[in-house]
Amino acid sequence: MLKDVTIGQFYPTGSVIHKLDPRTKLLFTTAYIVMLFCINNLWGYLATFLVLVVVTLISKIPVGYIIRGIKGLVLIILLTVTLNLFMTPGNVIASLGPFNITLEGLKIATFMALRLIFLIVGTSIMTLTTSPLDLTDGMEWCMRFIPFVRRYAHELSMMMSIALRFIPTLMEETDRIMKAQKARGANFETGNIISRAKNLIPILIPLFISAFRRADELATAMEARCYRGGENRTRMNQLIFENRDRVSFVLMFMMIGGLILTTMIKMPLIFPI
Amino acid sequence: MTMEQKVKMIEVRDVQFVYPGNNENESVNALSGVNFHIDKGEFVGIIGHNGSGKSTLSKLLNAIIFPTKGDVIVNGLNTKDHEHLWDIRQTAGMVFQNPDNQLVATIVEDDVAFGPENLGVPSLEIRERVDRALATVEMQAYAHQKPHQLSGGQKQRVAIAGILAMEPECIIFDEPTAMLDPSGRREVMETIKKLNRDKNMTVIHITHYMSEIINADRIIVLDQGKIVMEGSPESIFKNVRALKKIGLDVPQMTELAYELRNAGMDIRDNILSIDEMVDALCR
Ligand SMILES: Nc1ncnc2c1ncn2[C@@H]1O[C@H](COP(=O)(O)OP(=O)(O)OP(=O)(O)O)[C@@H](O)[C@H]1O
Ligand SMILES: [Mg+2]
Numbered sequence: 251m252l253k254d255v256t257i258g259q260f261y262p263t264g265s266v267i268h269k270l271d272p273r274t275k276l277l278f279t280t281a282y283i284v285m286l287f288c289i290n291n292l293w294g295y296l297a298t299f300l301v302l303v304v305v306t307l308i309s310k311i312p313v314g315y316i317i318r319g320i321k322g323l324v325l326i327i328l329l330t331v332t333l334n335l336f337m338t339p340g341n342v343i344a345s346l347g348p349f350n351i352t353l354e355g356l357k358i359a360t361f362m363a364l365r366l367i368f369l370i371v372g373t374s375i376m377t378l379t380t381s382p383l384d385l386t387d388g389m390e391w392c393m394r395f396i397p398f399v400r401r402y403a404h405e406l407s408m409m410m411s412i413a414l415r416f417i418p419t420l421m422e423e424t425d426r427i428m429k430a431q432k433a434r435g436a437n438f439e440t441g442n443i444i445s446r447a448k449n450l451i452p453i454l455i456p457l458f459i460s461a462f463r464r465a466d467e468l469a470t471a472m473e474a475r476c477y478r479g480g481e482n483r484t485r486m487n488q489l490i491f492e493n494r495d496r497v498s499f500v501l502m503f504m505m506i507g508g509l510i511l512t513t514m515i516k517m518p519l520i521f522p523i
Numbered sequence: 524m525t526m527e528q529k530v531k532m533i534e535v536r537d538v539q540f541v542y543p544g545n546n547e548n549e550s551v552n553a554l555s556g557v558n559f560h561i562d563k564g565e566f567v568g569i570i571g572h573n574g575s576g577k578s579t580l581s582k583l584l585n586a587i588i589f590p591t592k593g594d595v596i597v598n599g600l601n602t603k604d605h606e607h608l609w610d611i612r613q614t615a616g617m618v619f620q621n622p623d624n625q626l627v628a629t630i631v632e633d634d635v636a637f638g639p640e641n642l643g644v645p646s647l648e649i650r651e652r653v654d655r656a657l658a659t660v661e662m663q664a665y666a667h668q669k670p671h672q673l674s675g676g677q678k679q680r681v682a683i684a685g686i687l688a689m690e691p692e693c694i695i696f697d698e699p700t701a702m703l704d705p706s707g708r709r710e711v712m713e714t715i716k717k718l719n720r721d722k723n724m725t726v727i728h729i730t731h732y733m734s735e736i737i738n739a740d741r742i743i744v745l746d747q748g749k750i751v752m753e754g755s756p757e758s759i760f761k762n763v764r765a766l767k768k769i770g771l772d773v774p775q776m777t778e779l780a781y782e783l784r785n786a787g788m789d790i791r792d793n794i795l796s797i798d799e800m801v802d803a804l805c806r
Binding site: 414 | 582616617619623627629637641643645646649650653671686
């Protein structure tokens with residue numbers, strides 16, 4: 251199941267969307283998320299769906315890959331839908347034992363499901379098309395405009411990129427420790443949840459010790475390379491808005507405008523209310 | 524060039540270093556009464572048993588820690604003057620033992636850029652420096668790789684490039700080959716030797732492997748926080764018994780010569796390489 255979550259993975263294809271400035275994509279995604287929660291009828295979702303289809307086609311990411319991202323979160327979606335379906339008061343249209351399904355419930359459940367699916371698909375398209383490194387750089391820039399967070403923008407992005415750097419290293423290490431413990435007769439596959447959790451302790455302790463030692467050595471190495479925080483620091487790769495980014499901004503405003511228009515459509519699609 | 528004209532890269536004057544503990548008994552006297560200097564362009568090897576104070580000494584030279592007593596002068600700047608801290612760290616770069624724990628970025632070329640970025644070098648110049656540094660260590664082909672996909676020797680060469688990009692005058696290597704396999708060790712040693720020979724970089728090489736420093740200009744032997752021997756490789760290695768006493772190995776051929784002499788054969792005591800041995804035997 252964890253393998254199915256595609257949010258946070260990078261899928262390079264070299265498309266125009268991949269080449270966009272990470273800041274553009276972050277802003278676009280933020281606008282998209284806000285819009286998702288402003289939409290109030292199915293026309294809006296139809297329009298959003300079209301936007302997603304077009305973006306996916308341009309990004310050249312296989313549709314199956316994006317759908318897999320939804321599969322990983324299908325439980326959460328089902329839970330939300332069920333809760334909304336049965337818990338909303340209003341015109342009863344069907345009942346299942348003590349539970350009533352209302353027309354309002356059906357409407358809200360459908361909207362919630364669509365919102366969640368579009369949210370997942372939209373954000374995964376962003377992460378699938380942006381390398382983690384670019385994403386961190388883009389986030390650092392965006393954080394500069396958020397009060398309170400601004401002061402820590404550099405530190406936060408440095409932490410994120412170090413985490414990204416060390417995740418594979420620590421994964422390898424976990425694997426090695428696991429093998430070493432297995433060779434000593436440890437058992438990770440059988441037993442109930444509690445005994446399995448207990449069996450993880452001989453992995454976690456060496457892993458933590460080694461992670462702290464790494465952190466200490468890395469800090470020394472960074473200091474030796476004159477690291478002293480974000481002040482007066484320059485960057486080799488500076489983020490530059492290109493023409494394609496400008497075009498994207500125009501498209502983004504058109505999308506926002508279009509979606510605002512759909513909220514005004516009075517003609518019902520499916521739901522009579 | 525006479526002795527007086529040689530420019531001093533590093534001067535260590537009567538240095539003592541104590542790791543403070545919670546109380547008197549816990550504090551560790553890692554170095555005491557250490558005196559030496561290193562000239563520009565020199566290749567100096569430092570050897571010593573585990574815990575003899577080699578890493579402590581290397582961190583003193585790069586202003587990561589400061590002497591409890593005495594002074595460390597790098598390129599004329601005292602490490603105690605905190606205003607020169609960054610100049611000193613830039614002048615005397617440092618490569619550590621564990622290649623994994625000194626690479627910061629997720630992409631090789633970004634890691635090499637880390638140092639110059641910290642120094643505030645303009646973007647375009649960083650680009651040039653990174654390309655040049657990667658070329659020097661012959662890692663251009665891997666510029667866009669992720670560090671964890673490289674071999675140990677390659678990672679260590681990237682770490683060296685990261686220091687070169689800061690344009691130091693001197694590089695201190697603290698057992699850079701200790702965690703590598705033989706081929707990785709060879710790659711890294713060739714790189715280090717090339718830097719000293721072609722770029723005239725001052726090199727301080729700390730190691731456990733005697734074979735890595737038989738061509739050094741000078742060797743310093745540390746034991747229990749003190750310098751116990753100092754001199755040319757030949758003059759150091761011929762003291763086979765003294766070196767063994769402080770837990771150090773001697774290059775194979777030197778040891779063979781020593782044993783041959785003990786067995787009554789008339790052979791030089793300062794033989795380092797197989798070639799020299801062959802010459803001496805076939806004479
Ligand atoms: N952070 C520390 N705190 C307290 N004592 C320390 C610390 N680091 C090193 N020491 C002690 O200082 C002495 C010298 O250590 P140092 O690491 O310099 O030795 P070394 O020659 O580099 O050894 P190795 O060959 O194992 O790398 C040792 O006795 C060690 O236990
Ligand atoms: Mg050491």
